[in-house]
Amino acid sequence: MAFGEVGTALSKIKSPAVNLADTFAFSGTVTGFDKTPLTLLSTFTSDGSDDNATFNSSLITSTFDEYLFIFNNIHPETDGAELTFNVSIDNGSNYNIAKTSTAFWSEQVESGGGQLQYRTGQDSAQGTGEQIIMNDLGNGNDEAGAGVMRLFNPSSTTFVKHFICRHQYYHFGSANGNTAGYAIDNYTTGYANTTSAINNIRFIMSSGEIQGGTISLFGVA
Amino acid sequence: MALSKFKPASFDLTDNYAFTGTTTGATGTNQLVLIKTLTASSSGDLTFVNGASSVVLDNTYKTYLFKFINIHASGDEVDLQVGFRDGGSAYDATKTTTYFEAIHDEGDSTAQVSYIDGLDIAQGTGFQTILRYLGNDNDESSSGEMYLFNPSSTTFVKNFMSESITLTTNGYVNHLHVSGYCNVTAAIDAVQFKMSSGNVDSGTIKLYGIL
Numbered sequence: 001m002a003f004g005e006v007g008t009a010l011s012k013i014k015s016p017a018v019n020l021a022d023t024f025a026f027s028g029t030v031t032g033f034d035k036t037p038l039t040l041l042s043t044f045t046s047d048g049s050d051d052n053a054t055f056n057s058s059l060i061t062s063t064f065d066e067y068l069f070i071f072n073n074i075h076p077e078t079d080g081a082e083l084t085f086n087v088s089i090d091n092g093s094n095y096n097i098a099k100t101s102t103a104f105w106s107e108q109v110e111s112g113g114g115q116l117q118y119r120t121g122q123d124s125a126q127g128t129g130e131q132i133i134m135n136d137l138g139n140g141n142d143e144a145g146a147g148v149m150r151l152f153n154p155s156s157t158t159f160v161k162h163f164i165c166r167h168q169y170y171h172f173g174s175a176n177g178n179t180a181g182y183a184i185d186n187y188t189t190g191y192a193n194t195t196s197a198i199n200n201i202r203f204i205m206s207s208g209e210i211q212g213g214t215i216s217l218f219g220v221a
Numbered sequence: 222m223a224l225s226k227f228k229p230a231s232f233d234l235t236d237n238y239a240f241t242g243t244t245t246g247a248t249g250t251n252q253l254v255l256i257k258t259l260t261a262s263s264s265g266d267l268t269f270v271n272g273a274s275s276v277v278l279d280n281t282y283k284t285y286l287f288k289f290i291n292i293h294a295s296g297d298e299v300d301l302q303v304g305f306r307d308g309g310s311a312y313d314a315t316k317t318t319t320y321f322e323a324i325h326d327e328g329d330s331t332a333q334v335s336y337i338d339g340l341d342i343a344q345g346t347g348f349q350t351i352l353r354y355l356g357n358d359n360d361e362s363s364s365g366e367m368y369l370f371n372p373s374s375t376t377f378v379k380n381f382m383s384e385s386i387t388l389t390t391n392g393y394v395n396h397l398h399v400s401g402y403c404n405v406t407a408a409i410d411a412v413q414f415k416m417s418s419g420n421v422d423s424g425t426i427k428l429y430g431i432l
Contacts (some may be wrong), residue, residue: 037255102323102396104334118334125329152364162364162386189386189396
């Protein structure tokens with residue numbers, strides 16, 4: 001069988017017929033490879049004055065049973081603002097799903113003094129409002145937050161929707177009588193108490209805009 | 222002579238090709254490799270054994286990651302627990318662990334983070350709770366993950382750490398952190414998950430290798 005024979009399946013290529021150092025652009029479906037379990041779906045990059053960062057129903061689907069958000073250099077317009085999120089089951093027409101969550105952090109003040117504490121007020125008990133995931137961000141030029149959030153199986157119509165967040169950020173300096181900033185290691189975890197599929201998630205500051213940073217959304221196979 | 226070019230239509234790049242050999246180079250940037258997915262169906266346990274059913278749990282990877290998706294129990298008020306095999310057939314590797322959790326109920330009556338004596342292990346051989354207080358109502362389940370570091374080492378103890386979120390049987394969110402080590406220098410070659418009572422009714426556990 002000759003190469004180039006139209007209509008005949010090619011079952012084997014003799015060595016060294018194909019140079020494996022070459023680049024081949026497959027546009028079909030290639031199976032058998034180890035697929036990467038982590039697929040970058042979208043990256044929000046702040047233009048310096050964003051009301052929110054929203055990932056809609058074209059991204060939050062049943063394709064993956066876990067979605068991973070990675071936050072980098074999140075910078076608020078307003079000193080002491082909180083980065084929050086809410087979810088929607090109607091692709092953003094409403095953000096009003098009840099959530100129950102826990103919140104605790106460990107902190108260290110630049111002037112010294114660390115502690116671990118539960119954060120009443122950052123948690124939620126069936127509240128439908130915004131869920132805080134970074135509290136009291138600083139807006140100094142060099143102040144920002146980062147972290148990760150995992151959302152499990154949002155398309156399930158059986159189970160509530162679990163989320164796990166961990167963020168490290170610069171807590172603004174004028175809180176609690178201190179003038180120095182804090183390092184905050186913040187944990188926020190809970191569930192959106194709905195058995196309807198979630199197909200949209202929105203991140204928004206409690207006050208002012210998102211002035212900088214990126215949020216990347218990955219699907220985890 | 223190396224072939225530099227195929228004639229038109231000889232090798233259709235829009236076709237589907239199923240590679241059954243070993244592919245190198247093409248996955249060089251893939252640092253997280255899905256090894257195995259186990260899906261529960263009224264299962265007494267979910268067990269990953271190196272060398273069985275395509276499971277790799279040896280020195281191929283330095284770090285292994287288990288993901289728990291919507292683990293649902295047949296029983297009420299039960300825990301998902303883990304045991305490690307360090308030789309023989311039992312999942313009884315000696316462990317020392319820490320255990321702390323944050324909880325908050327839907328009625329807002331309890332909100333706290335605390336260390337829990339009694340759910341940790343000090344040189345015990347029993348199974349370690351990693352998903353806590355699952356209920357068996359239809360919408361109740363647990364999700365999370367557990368890292369296992371360098372299980373094939375014959376020099377060091379075997380560190381592991383887990384984090385999970387559970388809608389518990391009584392309407393609480395439980396955010397659980399368990400970490401510890403198997404205090405053995407023998408290789409860990411299998412990991413078993415099972416409920417403290419009853420079956421794993423449904424849910425999936427995925428095993429990844431991290432390069």
